[in-house]
Structures are given as C-alpha cells and as structure tokens.
Amino acid sequence: MTDDLWGRHRSVLPDWLALYYDRPLEITHGEGRHVWDAAGNRYLDFFGGILTTMTAHALPEVTKAVAEQAGRIVHSSTLYLNRPMVELAERVAQLSGIPDARVFFTTSGTEANDTALLLATTYRRSNTVLAMRNSYHGRSFSAVGITGNRGWSPTSLSPLQTLYVHGGVRTRGPYAALDDRAFIDACVEDLRDLLGHTRPPAALIAEPVQGVGGFTSPPDGLYAAFREVLHERGALWIADEVQTGWGRTGEHFWGWQAHGRSGPPDIVTFAKGIGNGMSVGGVIARSEIMNCLDANSISTFGGTQITMAAGLANLTYLLEHDLQGNARRVGGLLIERLRAAAAQVPAVREVRGRGLMIGIELTRPGTDEAAPEAAAAVLEAAREGGLLIGKGGGHSTSALRIAPPLSLTVAEAEEGAEILEGALRSIA
Template sequence: MPSWLALYYERPVEITRGEGRYVWDAEGRRYLDFFGGILTTMTEHALPAVAEAVAAQAGRVLHTSTLYLNRPMIELAERIAELSGIPDARVFFTSSGTEANDTALLLATSFRRSNQILAMRNSYHGRSFSSVAITGNTSWSPTTLSPLQTLYVHGSVRTRGPFAGLSDADFTAACVADLRDVLDQAGGQVAALIAEPVQGVGGFTSGPDGLFAAFREVLAERGILWISDEVQTGWGRTGDHFWGWQAHAAGGPPDLLTFAKGLGNGMSIGGVVGRAEVLDCLAANSISTFGGSPVTMVAGLANLRHLLEHDLPGNARRVGGPLIERLRAFGSDVDFVREVRGRGLMIGIELVAPGTDRPWPEAASLVLEAAREEGLLIGKGGGPGGGVLRIAPPLSLTEEEAAEGAAMLEKALLRARSALGAS
C-alpha cells in the first residue's frame, strides 16, 4: 500500500464484524460506531434485509454491466428519480461518490460547453483528477494541475472568514455579492456550481439555510447549472430533510444531484440524478462497468426500503437534536472546544488552541485515541489543520446508544484535556 494511505490510530483497528450500531475488532473488543465507515453504514451493520438480498442475488448472477438489461437497476433508478424532486429525472449509476461527481462534471461541462466550474471554499468532492481540481480543502488537494478552471466562492463556512460576524441575512447577501463579482470577472461561460449542502471532509460546516436558493437566482440569470453534492448529506442524514438541498428549497431542486455512500450501506454505489436534457447531452458512448451491478442494486433497494419504512431520517432528527445539545452543553465548559455544530446525525466538534481561533489537530488526534480507548469510534477532519471531530453514526441510533456515546466522548475530551494541560 502507498505511504499516503493513512490509517486511524497509533495501533490501527482491524474491524472483523458488526451488528446494529456496534463493531468488533480482531481482538474481540466491541466499539460503538459513531462514524459508520465515513458515513457509509447508513442504516445498521449487517442489516438482515441487505445481507439476504445480496446473498440471493449473488447466487443468481453477480455482474453483467450496463450493456445488458438489469431489472434491479431500473427499479432503483425509478425510486431515486421519484425521491430526488427533479422533474422528468434521469439516473446514472457509478461505483463511488468520486465517480459520481466526476460524471456530474463531465455532464455539466459538456452541456454548457465550458470547463469553468464554481466551487465552495473548504470543499471536498473526491480523489479523481477532476474532483481534486474542484476541492477547496488544501489538505485533500495533492496537485494544482487541473483539467478545469475552478473559481472558489464564499458561503459554506459560517463562523470563519470575512463574513463570520454578520447576521444570517447579511452573510447570505455578502456571499451573493461575492458570487456576482466572481462571475463578472470570470470572462467566460461558467458551466456549473458544485456544492455540498453540509461540507463533509471540511468539518460538517454549512452556510445559512436558503444560501443556495439565493445563489440559484444568480445562476439562473446566466444559465449556470447547480450540482448538489449529496454524497454525505443525502438519504435523511441531516434529519430535517431527505436531501441537503431542501434546506435551500426556494427556486426548486438542483439541476444535478450526486449520491453515494449510505445508499449501499457498505456496498459500492454512487450515481447522478438530474434533468433529462443534461443527463442526455453526451454525444459519445459512456458506460460504468461496475455502476448498476445487480448485486449492489438489490442492496440499495433493500437498504432504501428499510430506511423509509422505519423513518430513519425522522430518527436522525429525534435522536440527533438532543445529542447535539448535550455535546454543546458539555463543550461550553472545555476551553479548546470552539464550536459544536451540525444537524441530525451529522455533528462536528471543532477544537482550537485555547485562547486562539487556530485549529488544533493534535487535540483532535488525542480525543480520537481517547474515544477509541473508551470504546467509541469517531472521525476527524476539517479545513486546514484538521481540528474537527466528526460524528455520524448509523441513522438507526437509539436514544440509549446516543447517551452512551456522548458519555464516552465526554470522557475522551476530559482525558485529552488532562494530557494537553488545557482547562
């Protein structure tokens, strides 16, 4: 494996099995999973409905490719098109979120005949050559070479930057003015704006509700497409809405919506759903060898059915709200906790050096290790510095498990505070 393929923990954990919201390592120790394999185990570990569907399909045929008819793929595409809110939608399946965003960029630049893309500062959209080119988070941008001309705009980091001290309304107005200024200076026909409704790798940050609706008005004036990257926010993760874009619903849905991660509950599914005229715009053949694989499609269908029948988005709201408030109450007494933010079961805890506004990645690493010792798995990330703890458990998390995890995380913060000599 290459040296840049990082592992969590000084003593890396080998996960050997999972059940519900818990996983076990090779030594038999149990952990409460508050990260879900980077927001991918959406419903629960070893969900019987998914396991049974995968086993049954594997016994028939594993792979055919999109060159042949595939009933599960059509059924899942129809369901996603209906759920997307996009009229007369088309769906193309890929095998990852990176490939989904790469496809959306291909479609948008082909449709608009331009390689100019608007992206948000602090953003992350994948690890392919094109998606790195629109990633505004320097920690995840290993090259400045690019097939695209990317223009970055303000808006997705509410409590930092030049507009942080403004009210929500004034913040949105300032970001819209910035967007107009960028477009006036672009000197060409911009293809699209791609944006995460809540930034994932960037530390679960977001702008005020309605921000992208305000952006949409400016984009519509110039025919620019809006791509909503729902790889992490989709399927009800935020609790308040099924899609992250719905917090910015004025003006209607995006032109293109990308998805992945949670839909397969661990199976590799990604895709793009969008307006038919955009999805149909390619003038050459294009396929995805593994996109739409029968075995992943039946997993997605079973997982999505379980999610909806058990109202797991509603559960994310009911369990996530009190969890956020508990963490905020505790964090207010810890001087290196700058902010607890998020919605639903997508929660970020930003850590800074005491008495400063400077990200403290060393503290985040210590808390990550301490949480593991307590029996809790969490993530970390954030913008430059990476000082944000990321909490995103399966959406079936119970109130009792939320309380258990919060208690373990509080102990981990106290242990890290003691080790760091903070107050």
C-alpha cells in the same frame, strides 16, 4: 496479528493511504451500531465507515438481499437490461424532486462527481466550474481539481478552471461576524463580482453540509440565493449529496432542501449510505442534461445487480422505519448533550451539525487557531473508551466528525456522548 497486518500494509500500499490511530485498528465484524476488532474489543460506531453504513451493520434485510442476488447473478454490466438497476433508478428519480429525472449509477461518490462535471461542462460548453472554499468532492484528477481543502488536494493541475466561492463555512472568513441575512447578501454580492470577471461557468458544485471540511454549512437559503444568480447566466447547480443524502440531516431527505426555495438542483450526486457498505454512487439530472452526451458510454461495475439489490433493500428499510425522523429526534438529543459537555472544555470552539451529522471543532484555548493534536488525542481517547469517531476540517484536521448509523437509539446516543465527554475532558 494486527501488528503484522500493519507491517504488511505499509509494505505494499501507498504511504498516503491514511490510517486512524497510533495503533491502527482492524475491524473484523459488526452488528447494528457496533463493530468488533481483531482482538475482540467491541466499539460503538459513530462514523459508519465514513458515513457509509447508513442503516446498521449486518442489517438482515440487506444481507439477505445480497445473498439471494448473489445466488442468481452478481454482474452483467450495463450492456444488458438489469431489473434491480431499473427499479432502484425509478425510486431514486421519484425521491429526487428533479422533474423528468434520469439516473446513472457509478461505483463511488468520486465517480459520481466526475460524471456530474462531464455532464455540466458538456451541456454548457464551458470548463469553468465554481466550487466552495473548504469543499471536498473526491480523489480523482477532476474531483481534486475542484476540491477547496488543501489537505485533500495534492496537485494544482486540473482539466478545469476552478473558481472558489465564499459561504461554505459560517463561522470563519471575512463575513463571519455578520448575521445570517447579511452573510448571505455578502456572499451573493461576492459571487456576482466574481462572475463579472470570468467567462460564463458551467456550474457551481456544493455540498449542503461540507463533510471532510468538518461538517460545516452556510445559513439556510444561501444556495437558493446563489442559484438565482447562476440562473441569470445559465449556469447549473450541482448538489453533492454524497454525505448529506437519504435523511442524514434529519430535517430534510436531501441536504439541498434547506436551500430549496428556487426548486431542486439541476444535478444531484449521491453515494455512500445508499449501499450501506456496497459500492453504489450515482448522478440524478434532468433528461436534457443527462442526455447531452453525443458519444457512447457504459459502466462495467456501476449498477451491477448485487449492489442494486443492496441499495433497494437498504432504501426500503430506511423509508419504512422513518430513519430520517430518527436522525432528527436522536440527533437533536445528541447534539444538545454534546453542547452541554463541550461547554466545560475550553478547547471546543463550536459544536455544530444537523441530524446525525455533528462536528466538534477544537482550537487552542482562547484563540481561533486550529488544534489538530487535540483532535488526534480525543480520537485516541474515544477509542480507548469504546467509541469510534472521525475527524476533518478545512484549516487542519481539528474537527471531530460524528455520524452514526441512522438507526441509532437514544440509549446508544447517551452512551456515546458520555464516552466522548470523557475524551474531551482528557484534553482540558
């Protein structure tokens, strides 16, 4: 019974290990864009295990690749040549846009960002890191130290000196009233001023679209403008593509490409969707940066054969079926449908997003005050209607996060929008 499992969960797992819903859900299996719980209820999945089930649940091409690889060898570590790892690295390097790219595989986005910070601080001989306000980069000690979201940063202790920059949230903060060009100019001037008061930084790390922060993003071109300022000082640009990579934003394969006039980032981190549920993360960097470490290193579980087989099959399916194009087309329809529905709900402050990465921010009607209780109520109502969504946000968890598998159909998008419209109206 799920209630019994919940009690056992609370007996042996940390109190801070968050669960959704007043009555937590045990998901037992999935297929396509749907999952089932232990009671046999069927749900349309608009969150994909936190943007991780990128293509589809139980995708035959991926499950077959995993089963076949498991029948040969599951694991050997990076101490031995690994054909699936080399093949996936070749494909990722080619897709990255980074010249003379090298790829290092990890088991998660947190570990990928840790590695990127190690590379940047070693390469630049600096422990100063710039990060964005409202950002999230993982749960490790160093990743928490660069996370600009109070709700996900349990300690102020850090091995890094972190300075937080304006610009990740377009519609809040001191520059919100400016037009896009003036907003970018103001953020750039603020960055220049900040850099005038500190030692040269190692890097700026930034999510092109802030994930846990509620799917917020700056105007296109902000990070290109930042990069020009960073380049003057030799600092690196790290693009955290853990949630935005692989075509989820629809318009671009990588989120950084919306800011790409100055070329690709120096370092890109990725994870989540590439494994479609298997534990795959990684770092892409120019060879001179990747090779700057002067000590030995290995990865016991990063790049293991079974996860690489899953990643190869998943990436092949994504490219051959143009799921980036599907995210653009179906995501465009979905966001317009949600904007129309939200226009009738006073608690909705904004519907924003790109492709199949959509956020709905809720506030107390007539104010800009966050309404986490409303977001929690919509989450519950959507579940009752047969739809799973996520939540997040910087000021509090008052933004709904919608990120279905990229193979979402138009009919499923309409079905999910109808359920969500009803859930939103239930709080009106």
